[in-house]
Amino acid sequence: MGGLARRVSYIKAFKQRSNLEVPTLFVDAGNLFSDDRAIGDQLSAELMTKNKWVVKEYGNFHHDAANIAYADLPYLGELLKKDGYDKRVEEYPFIERLVSANIQPVDDQRRAPAPYVIREITLKRGAPGQKIRVGIVGFTEAKQLSMVDKQTTYGGFRIGDIFEAARKVLPELKQKTDFIVALAYVPQDQAQRLASENPEIDTIIGARQLNSLEEPQHFNRATIAYAYNQTKYLGEMRVYVKGDGTIENQVNRYVALDSSIPDDLVALEAVTTAHNEFTSEQNKAANTQFTGGGTAALENAALSPFVGGATCAGCHVAEEQIWSKTRHAHAMATLENKNQQFDNECIRCHVVGFEKGGFQSLITTPQFANVQCENCHGPGREHASNPGKPYGQVRTPAACVQCHAPPNDPDFDFAIYWPKIRHGSKEPIASAKAP
Numbered sequence: 001m002g003g004l005a006r007r008v009s010y011i012k013a014f015k016q017r018s019n020l021e022v023p024t025l026f027v028d029a030g031n032l033f034s035d036d037r038a039i040g041d042q043l044s045a046e047l048m049t050k051n052k053w054v055v056k057e058y059g060n061f062h063h064d065a066a067n068i069a070y071a072d073l074p075y076l077g078e079l080l081k082k083d084g085y086d087k088r089v090e091e092y093p094f095i096e097r098l099v100s101a102n103i104q105p106v107d108d109q110r111r112a113p114a115p116y117v118i119r120e121i122t123l124k125r126g127a128p129g130q131k132i133r134v135g136i137v138g139f140t141e142a143k144q145l146s147m148v149d150k151q152t153t154y155g156g157f158r159i160g161d162i163f164e165a166a167r168k169v170l171p172e173l174k175q176k177t178d179f180i181v182a183l184a185y186v187p188q189d190q191a192q193r194l195a196s197e198n199p200e201i202d203t204i205i206g207a208r209q210l211n212s213l214e215e216p217q218h219f220n221r222a223t224i225a226y227a228y229n230q231t232k233y234l235g236e237m238r239v240y241v242k243g244d245g246t247i248e249n250q251v252n253r254y255v256a257l258d259s260s261i262p263d264d265l266v267a268l269e270a271v272t273t274a275h276n277e278f279t280s281e282q283n284k285a286a287n288t289q290f291t292g293g294g295t296a297a298l299e300n301a302a303l304s305p306f307v308g309g310a311t312c313a314g315c316h317v318a319e320e321q322i323w324s325k326t327r328h329a330h331a332m333a334t335l336e337n338k339n340q341q342f343d344n345e346c347i348r349c350h351v352v353g354f355e356k357g358g359f360q361s362l363i364t365t366p367q368f369a370n371v372q373c374e375n376c377h378g379p380g381r382e383h384a385s386n387p388g389k390p391y392g393q394v395r396t397p398a399a400c401v402q403c404h405a406p407p408n409d410p411d412f413d414f415a416i417y418w419p420k421i422r423h424g425s426k427e428p429i430a431s432a433k434a435p
């Protein structure tokens with residue numbers, strides 16, 4: 001939900017400024033939900049919570065439609081279960097604004113999502129009461145396993161051929177609407193092919209890992225623009241319509257959702273509540289791991305290639321004293337202040353040896369919290385028990401930029417940073433490669 005509070009605030013301000021003269025539709029090109037399944041088809045309780053908030057808040061804050069990307073399917077499978085469907089839609093009406101024309105459930109336990117939704121907007125500057133019906137349709141590529149192989153069955157759904165689905169659904173949608181927007185989670189060449197094969201489409205909003213801000217392209221009748229792959233920019237496509245309802249021009253621009261845009265307070269509160277609930281879920285998971293495997297955690301710690309800075313401090317008193325005054329020593333507190341101490345997306349740079357036999361969680365392995373000696377000097381268990389061996393020569397700046405890199409630290413400069421944490425008597429060896 002990154003950037004939601006800024007996005008909402010921008011959209012509200014825009015609507016206010018234009019005094020509702022300009023009707024707006026708010027769409028998402030896909031990949032809303034987290035798909036990080038631990039075992040088999042199961043989403044963890046924390047991801048279920050995260051995703052539940054996404055579907056709730058997208059509904060609350062103006063989203064008119066969202067495309068379904070293949071990575072959305074495992075969670076969508078939960079939303080579209082026939083069992084309890086009506087009640088779910090009542091709670092989260094956004095479910096019925098999720099569209100895809102090319103996915104079908106593999107069995108009869110789930111419903112198919114709507115291929116499209118239709119929104120009617122009233123043109124304020126046209127003839128009085130003049131309305132335009134906008135059809136919003138969705139497409140997703142299958143999961144690409146390699147250059148040639150694709151996984152067409154995913155999360156309980158079959159992902160069908162995009163172009164076949166387009167041929168089937170677009171003429172029907174054209175009958176019912178004046179303007180068609182295709183949301184397409186597909187590579188660029190396929191978005192272009194969609195446009196050239198289907199003259200019904202007016203606009204394609206593509207999405208898939210694009211991190212440049214490109215000018216829209218024109219293929220056949222359609223204008224194609226791409227969503228930026230992170231929530232740092234909001235794409236804004238303006239469609240200018242002539243008096244007779246036909247399109248005059250389409251212009252796309254990207255609005256940077258940076259600190260110049262204030263957070264919307266209502267959205268911010270929702271994000272904070274979501275966050276707290278998510279953290280408590282992660283907390284619970286960590287606790288279960290602990291009560292379920294207390295001794296296992298201790299055994300793991302004994303087998304870990306890392307020992308933790310407290311052990312190093314036993315022999316390297318001076319270095320430890322310097323380190324304890326640097327921000328590295330407080331990196332976990334920084335996350336705790338943001339209530340993100342259980343967020344795997346954050347902790348990897350704020351702890352020792354995450355996913356390398358070191359830090360697991362604050363509850364099972366508190367000794368590995370913070371950026372410590374072994375983040376730079378490497379795993380030290382062997383050295384600690386046999387200090388004679390050569391150990392721990394740090395190659396810089398390579399060792400630093402594993403963490404000090406954009407987007408987390410765009411301003412890193414080794415010559416300025418090293419003096420702030422300098423210890424020992426040797427100067428580092430410069431190398432662009434980690435040891």
Ligand code: HEC
Nearest residue numbers: 307311312314315373374377380383384387388390391392
């Ligand atoms: C039991 C005492 C002891 C412990 C525990 C210990 N060291 Fe050492 N360490 C030494 C000694 C002694 C030397 C010096 C070896 C030498 O100069 O031959 C040394 C050398 C080093 C060096 C310099 C190596 C070099 O080539 O000059 C680094 C870096 C280092 N230790 C880091 C650590 C880190 C990090 C830890 C914790 C993971 C740690 N040490 C744990 C005793 C210890």
Ligand code: HEC
Nearest residue numbers: 327328330331334349350371375399400403417418420421
């Ligand atoms: C494992 C990840 C990691 C590595 C490796 C790492 N850092 Fe850091 N560094 C951090 C984090 C995280 C912070 C912020 C801690 C906080 O404030 O909570 C930080 C903060 C700092 C700061 C304080 C910045 C400031 O503005 O005061 C300095 C200086 C610094 N690091 C220098 C270095 C240098 C030099 C290296 C390489 C020799 C290095 N770091 C390697 C993660 C890392």
Ligand code: HEC
Nearest residue numbers: 334335338340343345346347348349402403404405408409
């Ligand atoms: C790729 C490594 C990396 C990841 C992942 C990472 N951080 Fe950091 N973080 C850093 C580094 C490096 C710094 C120090 C930046 C500096 O020198 O100012 C830092 C600093 C911070 C600071 C202090 C910034 C300041 O200006 O005072 C906060 C807060 C923070 N991180 C929170 C987070 C959160 C929350 C996440 C997860 C969403 C996260 N970090 C993920 C590397 C990382």
Ligand code: HEC
Nearest residue numbers: 312316319320323372373376393394424425426427428429
């Ligand atoms: C952010 C990275 C970083 C952290 C954290 C860090 N060091 Fe270092 N350390 C270095 C660098 C770089 C040098 C410079 C010499 C080198 O390249 O080995 C160094 C030098 C040393 C030396 C001196 C080697 C010598 O012969 O002069 C020792 C001993 C040492 N560190 C121990 C520690 C201990 C103990 C800790 C934890 C309390 C620690 N370091 C934390 C990066 C780090």
